[in-house]
Amino acid sequence: MFKTNNKLKGKDLINVGIYSAISAVIIMVVAMLGYIPIFIPLLSVLGPLILGIPFMLFLTKVKKFGMILIMSIIMGLLMLLTGMGYYSLVVGVITGLIAEFIYRSGNYSSASKAVLTHGVYCIWIWGNFLPLFFDIEGYFATRQDYGQEYIDSLTALMPTWMCPVLLVACFVFGILGGLIGKAAVKKHFIKAGIV
Amino acid sequence: MNNRILQADVRNRGLVLDPRTKLLLLITMAVFVLGGAASSYFPFIVPCLCAVPLVLLILSKKFRSAALYAVVYSAVYAINILLADRLSGILYFLVLGTTGILTRFMPSVMMGIYVVSTTTVSEFTAAMQRMHVTEKIIIPLSVMFRLFPTIADEFSSINAAMRMRGISFGGKNWTKMLEYRLIPLMTCSVQIGSELSAAALTRGLGGEVKRTNVCNIGFHLQDIIAMLLCALPYVGLILGWFGVKLI
Numbered sequence: 259m260f261k262t263n264n265k266l267k268g269k270d271l272i273n274v275g276i277y278s279a280i281s282a283v284i285i286m287v288v289a290m291l292g293y294i295p296i297f298i299p300l301l302s303v304l305g306p307l308i309l310g311i312p313f314m315l316f317l318t319k320v321k322k323f324g325m326i327l328i329m330s331i332i333m334g335l336l337m338l339l340t341g342m343g344y345y346s347l348v349v350g351v352i353t354g355l356i357a358e359f360i361y362r363s364g365n366y367s368s369a370s371k372a373v374l375t376h377g378v379y380c381i382w383i384w385g386n387f388l389p390l391f392f393d394i395e396g397y398f399a400t401r402q403d404y405g406q407e408y409i410d411s412l413t414a415l416m417p418t419w420m421c422p423v424l425l426v427a428c429f430v431f432g433i434l435g436g437l438i439g440k441a442a443v444k445k446h447f448i449k450a451g452i453v
Numbered sequence: 454m455n456n457r458i459l460q461a462d463v464r465n466r467g468l469v470l471d472p473r474t475k476l477l478l479l480i481t482m483a484v485f486v487l488g489g490a491a492s493s494y495f496p497f498i499v500p501c502l503c504a505v506p507l508v509l510l511i512l513s514k515k516f517r518s519a520a521l522y523a524v525v526y527s528a529v530y531a532i533n534i535l536l537a538d539r540l541s542g543i544l545y546f547l548v549l550g551t552t553g554i555l556t557r558f559m560p561s562v563m564m565g566i567y568v569v570s571t572t573t574v575s576e577f578t579a580a581m582q583r584m585h586v587t588e589k590i591i592i593p594l595s596v597m598f599r600l601f602p603t604i605a606d607e608f609s610s611i612n613a614a615m616r617m618r619g620i621s622f623g624g625k626n627w628t629k630m631l632e633y634r635l636i637p638l639m640t641c642s643v644q645i646g647s648e649l650s651a652a653a654l655t656r657g658l659g660g661e662v663k664r665t666n667v668c669n670i671g672f673h674l675q676d677i678i679a680m681l682l683c684a685l686p687y688v689g690l691i692l693g694w695f696g697v698k699l700i
Contacts, residue, residue: 269650275597276645278597280639312639332590
């Protein structure tokens with residue numbers, strides 16, 4: 259069975275762990291900005307842009323089915339543990355699977371498919387916004403201690419039509435982040451012999 | 454950054470809880486303190502849960518973290534109560550927001566520090582195996598567990614090096630901040646990672662046979678007490694859904 263070499267080995271899983279840890283640290287730092295209301299919708303721009311660099315480097319290590327999906331699930335679990343709700347876990351499983359298939363269709367080496375993969379993968383960030391649209395009363399009932407002005411400005415920033423806009427933003431800036439990441443990988447890591 | 458607080462010291466750690474109990478405590482904190490699930494039914498639950506990390510830190514002999522937590526949390530809480538009503542405008546917004554965010558995040562962060570600083574990677578792996586989690590999740594998670602302190606350490610070193618070169622907020626090369634911090638961080642993480650996977654392979658990770666583990670984990674009296682404590686808010690929450698008011 260292990261002659262086919264398609265099973266995930268320890269080394270692959272360790273790689274998933276390393277890049278998930280880097281992404282988690284980055285996303286936590288970025289999410290701290292979300293305290294200022296204007297930055298909440300902007301998280302769907304900044305997150306994918308910055309995550310692009312570690313993710314594109316991660317994709318150079320991906321050669322087997324399942325690694326992107328596992329990373330997506332782990333990010334969802336982290337969001338669950340940090341109190342962002344289970345939405346990003348659900349979204350992450352679906353988009354992780356789609357991203358996995360996209361990258362596989364390029365034989366795990368196509369650069370343009372890699373950029374597209376990052377765009378789809380980044381949609382899990384959108385999952386964090388879903389409670390704002392589906393359950394706005396419940397969302398703010400738990401955030402009374404941020405003050406009424408925070409709630410007012412956030413509600414004004416988040417009308418219902420923002421929901422698809424944020425989804426598209428995650429995707430588009432995911433692709434942009436992928437391009438930046440690709441450039442960074444080319445500039446720094448290929449030259450240094452890391453990839 | 455003092456990195457030593459994040460590493461487990463096996464010999465001298467006072468009360469030992471099972472990693473599964475710690476995980477349950479962490480989830481409970483995330484649901485009720487960070488998520489604020491039950492705050493509308495019974496508001497007194499949040500301060501009660503906030504005391505849990507303090508007690509646990511003292512019991513596991515982390516006196517410095519415990520003292521720091523107690524002082525900062527009570528100071529912030531006092532400011533929130535005393536000052537919030539007397540201010541107005543932008544100052545009110547700032548003070549209320551800062552204290553609100555600190556009181557919300559600090560208990561869970563301290564709980565996280567407690568869990569990470571008192572659990573070894575082996576114990577964590579053993580607990581996950583007992584819970585029949587698939588190895589495909591266990592290995593990445595335990596690698597993350599192992600890497601968080603390392604990344605924090607590397608990041609502070611890179612930060613210091615870059616500040617020396619004027620690549621920081623207010624420095625003359627601040628436009629390069631992101632690139633010049635992320636890239637070295639990732640280069641050294643990749644290096645550490647390949648060393649780590651070599652070390653793990655020599656210990657038989659990813660082999661075909663089932664791995665054994667020397668860690669003795671299991672539920673004891675203290676675990677049962679902690680679990681019963683965790684069950685209380687959930688029971689209250691479910692009763693609240695059915696319209697029963699406890700207070």
